[in-house]
Amino acid sequence: MVEIIHGKAVKLSPLIHRVTAPNSGPMTGLGTNSYIVGTEELALVDPGPVIASHIDAIVEHAAGRLKWILVTHTHRDHSPAARPIAEATGASLIGNVIANDGFQDETFTGATSVKQDDCIHAKDFTIRALLTPGHVSNHVCYLVEEDKILITGDHMMQGSTVVIIPPAGNMSHYIESLRCMLEYPVDFIAPGHGTLIADPHKEIKRLIKHRLGREKKVFMALEKNRQCRLKELVPIVYDDVDASLHRWAALSLDAHLIKLKAEDKVIENEGVWSLPLT
Numbered sequence: 447m448v449e450i451i452h453g454k455a456v457k458l459s460p461l462i463h464r465v466t467a468p469n470s471g472p473m474t475g476l477g478t479n480s481y482i483v484g485t486e487e488l489a490l491v492d493p494g495p496v497i498a499s500h501i502d503a504i505v506e507h508a509a510g511r512l513k514w515i516l517v518t519h520t521h522r523d524h525s526p527a528a529r530p531i532a533e534a535t536g537a538s539l540i541g542n543v544i545a546n547d548g549f550q551d552e553t554f555t556g557a558t559s560v561k562q563d564d565c566i567h568a569k570d571f572t573i574r575a576l577l578t579p580g581h582v583s584n585h586v587c588y589l590v591e592e593d594k595i596l597i598t599g600d601h602m603m604q605g606s607t608v609v610i611i612p613p614a615g616n617m618s619h620y621i622e623s624l625r626c627m628l629e630y631p632v633d634f635i636a637p638g639h640g641t642l643i644a645d646p647h648k649e650i651k652r653l654i655k656h657r658l659g660r661e662k663k664v665f666m667a668l669e670k671n672r673q674c675r676l677k678e679l680v681p682i683v684y685d686d687v688d689a690s691l692h693r694w695a696a697l698s699l700d701a702h703l704i705k706l707k708a709e710d711k712v713i714e715n716e717g718v719w720s721l722p723l724t
């Protein structure tokens with residue numbers, strides 16, 4: 447496994463290099479990964495935050511060859527460096543934008559939008575776009591077909607669970623997007639945070655099981671306590687997660703409850719959650 451190194455392009459496969467930004471933290475792990483794909487013509491996936499040393503490392507590696515800058519989504523640790531790198535290199539911007547819910551990078555404008563299975567055909571690689579709403583509604587993963595490496599942004603991370611923030615984040619869509627990924631040939635996941643993940647199908651199935659397991663804990667909590675507010679459910683449903691992360695867990699729990707309500711499996715009355723009468 448190739449370790450995370452900041453400020454330098456690290457080779458992961460014949461076609462892919464990773465440059466990791468020095469923005470490590472509780473939500474970003476060891477920092478945001480930017481991936482550079484290709485040898486003659488290059489595509490950059492997720493330029494990351496605007497940090498001079500990070501941008502310099504990307505531009506230095508890509509010198510004169512960068513044609514496309516793609517973003518998986520427009521959270522502020524993934525897309526803000528797109529504009530300065532585009533201005534420095536002349537590369538074109540690709541990615542989807544949504545209304546700002548307080549978490550979006552509004553500097554990412556003027557990009558060509560992407561649809562399911564849109565492809566970039568370069569001289570030595572093909573990148574296929576897979577729409578993966580869930581973490582946020584404009585999320586896209588990018589499959590480098592020759593290497594069978596799927597660049598997953600925040601759809602899948604290594605070493606931590608993705609936070610789903612409603613309303614732009616949606617748990618039903620997230621689980622459905624994971625299931626769709628099982629239909630593509632992938633040997634490795636290249637996540638937005640962390641190192642490469644081997645055996646992707648096993649990991650995807652584990653993630654689906656993990657989320658559905660969380661929902662089981664919601665049912666068990668409501669069975670035992672009858673009626674609960676979200677803040678009362680968090681420490682019960684996330685009793686395996688450090689309390690310092692509970693404010694983020696509350697967002698994902700909200701996403702679970704919205705999903706279960708839409709499926710008529712729980713009911714809500716003025717912020718109080720309970721199980722339907724049988």
Ligand SMILES: [Zn+2]
Nearest residue numbers: 519521581600
């Ligand atoms: Zn994100």
